[in-house]
Amino acid sequence: MTRSHFGNIPSVAPWSAGTSRKKIRYPEPERAYLAGLLHDLGELVNSIAVPDLFLAASERARTQNEPFYAAEMAVMGFTHCQSGVYLAERWKLPDELADTIAHHHDIEQAKRNLPLVAIVRLSDLLFSHRGLTYDTYVPSPAEIAEDSAWIMLEGEYPGVSHVNPDQFTADMDAFVGEVGKLVDAIFRY
Numbered sequence: 001m002t003r004s005h006f007g008n009i010p011s012v013a014p015w016s017a018g019t020s021r022k023k024i025r026y027p028e029p030e031r032a033y034l035a036g037l038l039h040d041l042g043e044l045v046n047s048i049a050v051p052d053l054f055l056a057a058s059e060r061a062r063t064q065n066e067p068f069y070a071a072e073m074a075v076m077g078f079t080h081c082q083s084g085v086y087l088a089e090r091w092k093l094p095d096e097l098a099d100t101i102a103h104h105h106d107i108e109q110a111k112r113n114l115p116l117v118a119i120v121r122l123s124d125l126l127f128s129h130r131g132l133t134y135d136t137y138v139p140s141p142a143e144i145a146e147d148s149a150w151i152m153l154e155g156e157y158p159g160v161s162h163v164n165p166d167q168f169t170a171d172m173d174a175f176v177g178e179v180g181k182l183v184d185a186i187f188r189y
């Protein structure tokens with residue numbers, strides 16, 4: 001496991017909580033933090049179960065400028081969403097966390113706590129927009145505004161319509177220190 005591959009996994013957690021607390025007024029930012037922390041659990045599974053394919057998918061995402069889950073599907077025939085939810089069910093994680101793990105890249109399929117899944121999805125997009133992930137795919141503000149997570153949250157929480165992706169990601173720089181501590185803690189061993 002390398003820091004460059006997995007730094008984004010815990011890093012989305014404070015972004016999920018920050019999105020909830022500062023912009024949306026979602027009532028349970030701690031829940032959003034946990035969902036953000038676990039949403040890419042399947043990437044850890046894949047890196048252990050099929051390390052060579054996982055690295056090939058990472059390389060494809062980086063060199064072909066495509067979302068990582070698309071590269072996984074092309075290289076491995078399945079995604080971290082599928083392997084992650086398999087582990088989530090074995091661990092008997094709550095259904096809403098399993099739904100977040102399974103559907104943060106296709107939130108229309110989520111059946112439980114859709115706002116939570118959408119918050120993690122939106123945080124993931126904003127995080128990528130800031131260029132902090134290991135692949136080179138960077139969604140534009142227009143892509144973010146057209147994403148179903150944004151549209152869903154806009155309908156549910158009026159504050160979302162006032163979020164400017166560039167301004168928000170700049171505001172989130174305050175969390176960079178927290179992100180660094182999390183990543184350092186994980187990769188200490």
Ligand SMILES: [Fe+2]
Nearest residue numbers: 039040080104
């Ligand atoms: Fe993901």
